[in-house]
Amino acid sequence: TQLLEQSPQFLSIQEGENLTVYCNSSSVFSSLQWYRQEPGEGPVLLVTVVTGGEVKKLKRLTFQFGDARKDSSLHITAAQPGDTGLYLCAGSNSGGYQKVTFGIGTKLQVIP
Amino acid sequence: EPEVTQTPSHQVTQMGQEVILRCVPISNHLYFYWYRQILGQKVEFLVSFYNNEISEKSEIFDDQFSVERPDGSNFTLKIRSTKLEDSAMYFCASSEQASGLGGYTFGSGTRLTVV
Numbered sequence: 548t549q550l551l552e553q554s555p556q557f558l559s560i561q562e563g564e565n566l567t568v569y570c571n572s573s574s575v576f577s578s579l580q581w582y583r584q585e586p587g588e589g590p591v592l593l594v595t596v597v598t599g600g601e602v603k604k605l606k607r608l609t610f611q612f613g614d615a616r617k618d619s620s621l622h623i624t625a626a627q628p629g630d631t632g633l634y635l636c637a638g639s640n641s642g643g644y645q646k647v648t649f650g651i652g653t654k655l656q657v658i659p
Numbered sequence: 660e661p662e663v664t665q666t667p668s669h670q671v672t673q674m675g676q677e678v679i680l681r682c683v684p685i686s687n688h689l690y691f692y693w694y695r696q697i698l699g700q701k702v703e704f705l706v707s708f709y710n711n712e713i714s715e716k717s718e719i720f721d722d723q724f725s726v727e728r729p730d731g732s733n734f735t736l737k738i739r740s741t742k743l744e745d746s747a748m749y750f751c752a753s754s755e756q757a758s759g760l761g762g763y764t765f766g767s768g769t770r771l772t773v774v
Contacts (some may be wrong), residue, residue, distance in 0.1 A: 580762050589663075589750045589765030590702065591759055636709065646704040647763060648693070 549574040551650035570636030665766035682751030692752040
């Protein structure tokens, strides 16, 4: 069974601060996705990373896929209250029809 | 922007009753999925569906569960005889590519409460 561990599980920071959240596994994934989920809603895809060492930027969000494709990080610069939410990482593998394995998520609160 | 539509948004049912959760995936997507999320827990894979058949299913997806694509647009999840532990948010998702490289588009979910 492939597991994704996310840390920290809860994070409360002040507006304007920087933060990094992590997603780790002992398994290799062919792709890894980051989603954001609001209460009572479905996960919304932020980014997919595929290549080991890949870095993708989405405005103030920077996503990195580890060289060995076992881990990933999400860095937010100058966090804003609108960044508040649950950030989920999810991994999938090639072959078959690629069920996605989710982590438990990091619940981020940005205080104005 | 294309979206996955799920109905109903909330469903309350008595234990032992059958429920059908409905989904309209994105029209040009070929791969369809059901996931569930018990309150406070991880999003869990239930089943994937391609070319009118189940392509993969988890251990959660037992004989009480079935999926169907009754026409060209709808994708349904049926729970034959609901149990209390089936209470969860059920999410439908679709993707354009099998490998998920383009990511999955999730619906807003159906909150199922079994009483």
